[in-house]
Amino acid sequence: MWRPSRRLNFERCCRPRRRHQGLITVLDRVLLTNDDGIDAPGLAVLQEVAAELAREVWVVAPEHDQSGQSHAVSLHHPIRVTKQGPLRFGVTGTPGDCAVMGVRYLMPEPPSLILSGVNRGANLGMETVFSGTVGGAMTGMMLGIPSIALSQAFTDREGVRWETARHLAPRVVRELLAIGWSEDTCLNVNFPDRSVEEVGALTLARQGVGMIRSIDVETRTDPRGFVYHWLAFQRGRREQGPESDLTALSQGRIAVTPIRYDRTDEAAYQALSGRLPRLSTPH
Structure with a gap:
């Protein structure tokens, strides 16, 4: 069974800043969102988790499933907000829209933390780009708010071990807050498909390549004779690095990966710098 360990050290990959660091027992307020929709079971789990962490728990989540929307925000249609209970709002938009509406419009004071999830299924490797x-x-x-994405892996879609994330997430979040991370980084946490007693250590992992091999188009015809299409990920085994998120999860560990917007490939940048001028190169 996983127990907090002070050996976890984020200084290998990011330098903690004071704003996101320090042992916190109770937060003032937490904002929750997800991509499975406001009525998803994973969001109900996250509400129970957040209730152990904060005095106020705000829910601002999509009215409908927004899986695969990535970082999208709505620019070409209006956003409508429906109050569904105390500090609980449904949004006709993406998870990104929900984060913005919560922080910039609905909440009188900014949240101490944003938690996104708990997703039905792991978000690993290339899948994080679409998640x-x-x-x-x-x-x-x-938006300048410390943020953590949480996902629960499963083998059987109808038998998701929500109790694993429910039982372990409060301590995971507390430990991560105590360690701290940089302001230009968010954390991606994945819980393995194991019982609480079988879960291994909270482990720092790199984003791996994941299992997505390609995206295919499946074409069908509706009863009126019109053609329509579905996009489908093609998944399969791929070589994973020894420190990858998928490797950690396959070993029954809780994987935590720091991620950021900067996607510059440093190896390719250095290779191209010998053939192309850089901004630091004199004219």
Whole structure:
């Protein structure tokens, strides 16, 4: 069974800043969002988690499933907000829209933390690029709020071990807040598909390549004879690095990966710098 360990050290990958650091027992207020929709079971789990962490728990989540929306925000249609209970709002938009509406419009004071999830299914490797759960957290980061995405892996979609995330997430979040991370980074946390007693250590992991190999188009015809299409990920085994998020999860560990918007490939940048001028190169 996982227990907090002070050996976890984020200084290997990011320098903590004071604003996101310090042991915190109770937060003033937390904002929750997700991409599975406001009625999703993972959001109900996250509300229970947040109730152990904060005095106020705000929910601002999409009215409908927004999986695959990544960091999208709505620029070509209006956003409508419906109050569904105390500090609980449904939004006709993406997880990114929800983060913005919560921080910039609905909440009288900014949240101490944004939690996005708990997603039904892991968000690992390349999938983080498409994930609305991760996108909600990264939008929160852009707004200057410490943000964490949380996902629960599963083997059987109808048998998701929500109790694993429910039981372990409060301590995971507390430990991460105590360690701290940089303001231009958010954290992506994935819980393995194991019982609470079988879960291993909270482990720092790199974003791996994941399992997505391609995206295919499936074409069908409706009863009126009109053609329509579905996009479908093609998944399969791929070589994973020894420190990858998928490797950590496959070993039953809780994977935590610091991610940011800067996607510059440093190896390719250095290779191209020998053939192309850089901004530091004199004219």
